[in-house]
Amino acid sequence: MLLRINGKEMLTPSKQRRRAQRRHESQPAGDVFHAVADPTRRALLDLLAQGEEPVNSLAERFAMSRPAISQHLAILLRTRLVRARRVGRERHYQLQPQPLEEIYDWVALYERFWTNKLSALGEHLRKRS
Amino acid sequence: MKRDLRFEAVYPNRLEEVWHALTDSRSLADWLMENDFRPLPGHKFHFRSKSRFGMERLIPCEVLVVDEPRLLSWSWGDEGSVVTFRLKAITGGTRLILEHTGLKGVCGLALAWVLSHGWARKIDRRLPAVLARAASEQTRDMGIG
Numbered sequence: 001m002l003l004r005i006n007g008k009e010m011l012t013p014s015k016q017r018r019r020a021q022r023r024h025e026s027q028p029a030g031d032v033f034h035a036v037a038d039p040t041r042r043a044l045l046d047l048l049a050q051g052e053e054p055v056n057s058l059a060e061r062f063a064m065s066r067p068a069i070s071q072h073l074a075i076l077l078r079t080r081l082v083r084a085r086r087v088g089r090e091r092h093y094q095l096q097p098q099p100l101e102e103i104y105d106w107v108a109l110y111e112r113f114w115t116n117k118l119s120a121l122g123e124h125l126r127k128r129s
Numbered sequence: 130m131k132r133d134l135r136f137e138a139v140y141p142n143r144l145e146e147v148w149h150a151l152t153d154s155r156s157l158a159d160w161l162m163e164n165d166f167r168p169l170p171g172h173k174f175h176f177r178s179k180s181r182f183g184m185e186r187l188i189p190c191e192v193l194v195v196d197e198p199r200l201l202s203w204s205w206g207d208e209g210s211v212v213t214f215r216l217k218a219i220t221g222g223t224r225l226i227l228e229h230t231g232l233k234g235v236c237g238l239a240l241a242w243v244l245s246h247g248w249a250r251k252i253d254r255r256l257p258a259v260l261a262r263a264a265s266e267q268t269r270d271m272g273i274g
Contacts, residue, residue, distance in 0.1 A: 118138045
């Protein structure tokens with residue numbers, strides 16, 4: 001089936017689903033910036049920094065439903081900031097700080113930008129004097 | 130929570146020369162970026178830069194403070210961070226302090242959070258090294274190290 005609106009091809013619902021599925025699979029890892037921009041997720045990472053915890057005890061500490069917490073954990077899992085492992089019937093979450101290096105790299109970029117500009121200013125002043 | 134960046138540089142030039150380089154549109158274009166800056170508080174302007182792929186990037190800014198010849202600040206970008214330059218005449222030249230404050234949004238928050246946490250040991254170990262390296266490069270580039 002082909003849908004067209006204003007000459008533009010529209011995706012049928014089944015095509016939309018397949019495309020979304022493909023997108024999801026091809027997503028290598030979530031965006032770390034997006035992951036840590038949310039205060040709940042930062043609080044979760046703070047808790048996990050003190051040690052591994054099962055999802056239930058994590059959820060107890062937030063004024064939020066368990067599905068909501070699971071959703072946040074899913075985002076953190078996707079960015080590989082946390083890892084889940086099965087302990088009996090529970091899922092325990094562990095912090096994996098490695099992807100935070102991406103943020104560190106951003107800091108370095110900003111540092112470099114102004115450092116370069118200030119040395120360009122030095123060069124500019126040298127030419128002028 | 131720390132979300133500010135601070136840089137310090139010393140130039141062997143007179144205070145007035147450095148001030149001119151910071152407030153003259155053509156000078157700014159030479160060392161910072163193309164712009165339509167004018168040293169008037171409230172003046173809205175843009176910095177223009179071209180990326181490696183030829184895409185033009187516009188940074189909307191607004192002049193906040195012009196206190197000749199010591200203090201100059203403008204807002205930077207849509208997220209409302211602020212860039213401030215402070216100048217001071219010292220023996221043999223001028224000291225410039227540049228602060229980029231109020232970095233908000235995703236990046237600013239992430240930065241603030243990372244900087245306020247001691248537990249990300251790997252980052253902790255590497256960040257000071259980067260800052261030290263940046264500082265020494267800066268010193269060397271400016272011929273004062």
